Amino acid sequence: MNQMIQSGFLSQEVSNFVSKTHHLFINNKMVAAKSGETFAVLNPANGEKIADVPHANPEDVDDAVRAARAAFESGPWARMTPVDRGKLVWRLGDLIEKHADELAQLESLDNGKPITAARGVDLNFGVELLRYMGGWSTKILGNSVPVSLEGDWHAYTMREPVGVCAQIVPWNYPLLMAIWKIAPALAAGCTMVLKPAEQTPLSALRLAEIIAEAGIPEGVVNIVTGDGRTGAALVEHPDVDKVAFTGSTDTGKRIMKTGADTVKKVSLELGGKSPAIVFPDAEMDVTIPGLATGIFFNAGQSCTASSRIFAHKSVYDKVVAGLEAEANKAIIGPGLDPSTTLGPITSDEQFQKVCGYIDAGRNDGAEIVFGGKRWGNEGYFVEPTVLANTTNDMSVIREEIFGPVVCVIPFGDDDGHDELVQKANDTDFGLGASVFTRDIGHAHKLARRIKAGTVWINTHLPNDVALPFGGYKQSGYGREMGFEAVELYTQVKTVLAKL
Known part of the structure; x- marks a missing residue:
């Protein structure tokens, strides 16, 4: 690590973040894992340890889901207008842009990708997506529907947030995939628990600090680190309404089977052989x-x-x-x-x-x-x-x-x-x-x-950011980006009134 700082590859600010004690992000607070268990994050350029991060167990996951549920049902997020919600999503994009150089260094250190790609592609795309999704907050519409029943009726539909979402993201685009999940969920009014891949958790932990800085209310976004056991606890949790997963096809199949036990809504973006x-x-x-x-x-x-x-x-x-x-x-x-x-x-x-x-x-x-x-x-x-x-x-x-x-x-x-x-x-x-x-x-x-x-x-x-992205066959289902991503985090309610 010191060699990278001396070579000018890693700023002192990033080094300080990597070297500090890391915590879970639950209800806008940095908290230690209940078990005290941690796991090592390795630098793929040399195989050496970069940092230790907490391993969330089912009790930590339960705390995070409870925080997300409380934020969804009551509190400032539940009462926030679409305009104000969109402003917060836009502000998050502004802050990520402000910290883009720092985040790109973290991503490059943790994932191994070239810093030019991390900064020029991943960070720029993520900021653009947040601004795009912030604009959708005020455009999530229902319809007035003419019906053919006898008598006088008023019928309409509403598109409402789906609720508490478990979001599990991969290690190939760690921060960008987190933003792909978080941005439309925020625009729709959902709350969430995000789990980054255990190989690449550092940019998500820094994102947690930026989310708090943006003023997003308590419990709206929670971030827990861990391996597949942590992800399984999230998918199995009875108070999670939706699971959004990007990763391997085999893991996606297991999530589908587990989600069926509580009939969760599931969206999957899986492998390919293009x-x-x-x-x-x-x-x-x-x-x-x-x-x-x-x-x-x-x-x-x-x-x-x-x-x-x-x-x-x-x-x-x-x-x-x-x-x-x-x-x-x-x-x-x-x-x-x-x-x-x-x-x-x-x-x-x-x-x-x-x-x-x-x-x-x-x-x-x-x-x-x-x-x-x-x-x-x-x-x-x-x-x-x-x-x-x-x-x-x-x-x-x-x-x-x-x-x-x-x-x-x-x-x-x-x-x-x-x-x-x-x-x-x-x-x-x-x-x-x-x-x-x-x-x-x-x-x-x-x-x-x-x-x-x-x-x-x-x-x-x-x-x-405006083009829907997703797969056919065993590459998954559901679409990310575009308005189709907002649809993933909403559900339609029909209202029928006899006048």
Whole structure:
């Protein structure tokens, strides 16, 4: 830690925050875990301990849920007007913008991502999303409904907040995913208990302090740290009305089963194995950078990563060579180094998983065109890896790797529209997909038939706060961002009056 400060990578302010004793955030107070149990947070750039954070047990979770329930049912939040609620959401965005450099350093230290991405993408996007959602507070509308009953009637609908929400976020975009969950819930008038991933809790703990600074009332946002046991206690709690989860498909399935016991509303944003289809007429100056960004950004730890590329035989060699060249440009190193473009995998567990997939691909006969091994002698770094000669029965094609590993598969003229759609859809997932071609009509026809929540044309990965985001099939259900995210945190009530 001191070496990073001396090198100018970490400010004294951030170092002081990381080094202090950390607490849970319940009812706008920093409180110790009842058991006193803690767990270590590790720096993925070198595997060394950064900090110890509290491990919330079921009693701590119960305190947090009770605080959220009290805030929802009574107190200033329950009585707040939509205008004032929107102002608070906007103020939170302003404060995050004010502390953006500090938060980006925390994110880079904890997650490993390049500081330029943390600051230029994650923080900017999060601030924009809070301001966007703050505007929705005054626009959550019902309808007057004409009915065909005998006599005189007045019928209308109201859209009301769903209540107390458990929000569980992943480690690949720790702060941004927390904002994705918190912003629409606040706009809708819900209260919440947020659990960050145990690998990356530091930015959420700093966010807790900023939430208090923003003046958001007691109990509206509570933040508890811990592992899967803490998350399970949240999902199982009988006074939680809704669970919003982003993470692995296997965990999402368990949440669905547990939530069924109390018939909780559940929204899930899960894994992906996104296809990208490159046609002969694709503009390579656009296609290659788009594909490379899609797979190597955030060290491939994006659920919509362009990990499965179908390239027409006439451009297959160009695509492979282009991806190899892009991979060779990567500057690998600690995320806090401003020159780094590819940081480490976030945890040793995920590092081992990614390396295991590369070995499996090699053993199954895939050609490693570039990369394919660990980088350096410490930390969890994996070289950007390009695999060729892959087939659909290989695990590297069938399963989500969640690392900087891309597979390129050729297709020919005998693969018509139907065959390409079948290949793109031949996966359990359906989160993202992309089509690269100058024939815009063909691209839109494919977009209609590919089973994915987002289909990009001549790009891969960009997002906007106004666009709903979510998956088909085992990539989950429910949509985040756009008004669809507000819908996740509201429910409709019908009122029928006989006049």
